[in-house]
Amino acid sequence: MANSCCCYHLSHKLRSSISSLRNLPLTSSPFTRRRLKFPVSPSRRTHTLSAANHVHRCGFTWDDVFKLAETQQNDSSDLQGFFEKVKLCNRNSEMQCEFIPFVLEKRIVGYVHNRFADHLRGSEDVFIFPDDTSYGGNFGCYITLHPMIRTIEDRTRAVEDVIKCLGEELIPGIRNELYPVTSSFGMPEFFSLERAAAPYFGIKAYGVHMNGYVERDGQKYLWIGKRSEVKPTYPGMLDHLVAGGMPHGISCGENLVKECEEEAGIPRSISSGATAVGAVSYMDIDGYRFKRDVLFCYDLKLPEGFIPKNEDGEVESFKLVPVTHVANIIRRTQFFKANCNLVIIDFLFRHGYIKPEDLGYLELLQSLRSGDCS
Template sequence: MESCRVHGGLAPLPVGGGVFLRPPIAAFRRNLRHGACAMAVGGRIAWDDVLELSSDGGRVSDLAGYFERVRCCNRGSENKDEFLPFLVEEQTVGYIHPSFVDQLKSFSDVFILKPGNDKGSRNATFITLHPLLRSSEERTMAVGDVIKAMGSRIPGIRNELYPVSSSFGQPAFFSLERAAAPYFGIKAYGVHMNGYVEKEDKRYLWIAKRSNNKPTYPGMLDHLVAGGLPHGISCKENIIKECQEEAGIPESISRRAVPVGAVSYVDIDGPRYKRDVLFCYDIRLPQEFVPKNEDGEVESFKLVPVEKVASIIRQGEFFKPNCALVIIDFLFRHGYVCPDDAGYLELLQLLRSGASS
C-alpha cells in the first residue's frame, strides 16, 4: 500500500492527441469558487489545462476539494419531497416529478395516478402502471412506446434497457430506456474501473478524455473504463465488455479486474432524480500495455501519477462528476487519504450517500 503522505510525481506520459480550444484556467477557478458543478459548466477541456492545475494543488490529504466533488453528485436533496412515488406491484421503484407526471397523464392506458391512504400527505398520491400490464414484457413494451411518443422531451435516447426492480439482484418488474431512468427516478447501476500501473515504486492511473461527440459530458476526463449496467448482463460480463470497447483491453487481462466495493449518490436536478450505484473495480495493468479506444467514445488517454490525478480532482470540475467519486474511493483504498486527515470519516460515508440496495 502507498504511504499516506506521498507528494511529487513524474510528468504524465501522453498517448493519443488532438487540438482543442482551451478555456481560461481562471474561468474554471471562478466556477469552482461560486459552487458551480460540471453539470452546469461549459467549455472544452484541454490536457494542458488540467496538468497546469495539477502542478499547484497542495497536499493530497487536503480533503476540501474532494468534498466539493461529492457535493456535485448529490444536489437537490431539499427538493425530494416534491416527487411522487412510482410503485409497481406495491413496491416503490422510483420517484417522478409532478411536471413529468402531468406529461404521463395522457398515456392513461399505461400510467395511472392513484390516491394513497394518508389524505393529509402530498405523497399519499402515487403513480403506477395500468393493472392490465401484467408481465414484464408487456410493461417494457408499453412504457417503451410512451418513451418513443415523448420524443425530444427525453433527450439522449440510448436504445439500452435498464432493469426496474425494488433492489439490486431482484427480479425486474420491467425494463426502461436508459435515458429515461432519471425521469422515473429508478435505481440505476454501473461498473467503473480504475486501471493503474506500478513502476519504480510509483503508481500511475490511466486517464481517459471523453470524445467531444459524446452526448453527455463531452471532452471531460474519465477513469479508464465505465459503463451502465443494462438488463440481462452480469457485472463481471459487463466490465469485460466495456474493457474491450473503451480501452482495447483483451479478456486475458480484463478478467484480472478485482471488484472492490461501490459508491452511490442521489442527484436531483429539476424533474430528474438520479439514484445511482457504481460498482468499483481495480486492475493492475502491465507497464507495456497502452489502452486504445474501439467504440469512438474516448478521444485520448494519458498515464498520470496518482498524486497529480488527486490534485486535478481537488481543484476543479475536469472529471465527469461520478468518475471523480470512483477515483476518490481509489485514493482511500490505496492509502492516499488517511484517518488522520480532517473529515476522513465524513467523506468516506458521503461516497455512499445514495442507495445501498
C-alpha cells in the same frame, strides 16, 4: 381519453403477473431518510481556482490538465475539494418533496416529478394514479402501471410507446438501450426502461467503473480517458479508463469485460484480473431528473507496457497520470465527469492516499455512499 399515439392496446391474452413478487415488503423511501449534511473540512490555505475554472468553462486540453496538476500547490491532507465533488453528485435533496412515488407490486421502484407526471396522465391505459398516501409523498397518490399490463414484456412495450410519444423534447438522448427496473440490486425485474428515461422515472440505476493503474518505480499511475467532443453527454471531460451502465440481461463481471474491450481495447485475458472492491452511491436531483445510482468499483493493475486503445469512438485519447496528480485535478478542477470523482476518491482511500489523520476522513468516507446503496 388517452392520446392515441400513446395508447397501449391491451390484449385478452395477457398473462398473469408473477405471483411470487406480490407480497414482497415495501422498500424504504428516501422521503423518510434524514437529509445528509456534508461537513466542511476547514482549508489550511486559500484556494486559487480562477485559472482552473476559466479553463473548465472554455474547454481544456491535456496540456491544461498537466499544467494545473503540476503547478497547483498540493496539500494531501486538505479534503475540502473532495467534499465539494461529492456534493456535486448529491444536489437538491430538499426537492424530494416534489416527486411522486412510482410503485409496482407493492414495491417503490422510482420517483417521478409531479410536473413530469402530468405528461403521463394522458396515457391512462398505461399509467394510473391511485389515491393512496401509504407510500409517502405530498400529492395524495402514487404512480403505477395499469393492472392489465402484467408481464415484463408487455410493461416494457407499453412504457416504451409512451416514451416514444413524449419524444426528445421531454426525454433527450434516447439511446435504445434498456435498463432493468427493480426495487434493489439482484431483485426480480419488473420491466425494462429506456436508459435515457431512467432519471425521469427515478429508478435505481447501476454501473461499473474501473480504475486501471500501473506501478512504476514505487509510484502508482492511473490511466485516464478524455471523452470524445462529439459525445452527447459530458463531451470532452475526463473519465475512467473503463466505465459503463448496467444494461438488461448481463452480470457486472461480464459487463466490465465487455466495456474493457470496447472502451480501452483490453482483452479478456487481462480484464478478467480486475478485482471488485466495493461500491459508491449518490442521489442527485436536477429539474425533473432524480438520479439514484450505485456504481460498482473495480481495480485492475495493468502491465507497464500496455497502451489502451478506444474501440467504440467514445474516447478521444488516454493518458497515464500519477495518482497524486489525479487527486490534485479532482480537488482543484471540474475536469472529471462528476461521478468518476467518487470512484477515484474511493481508490485514494483504499490505496492510502487519504489517511485517518486527515481532518474529515470518516465524514468523507461515509459520504461516498450518500445514496441508497441497495
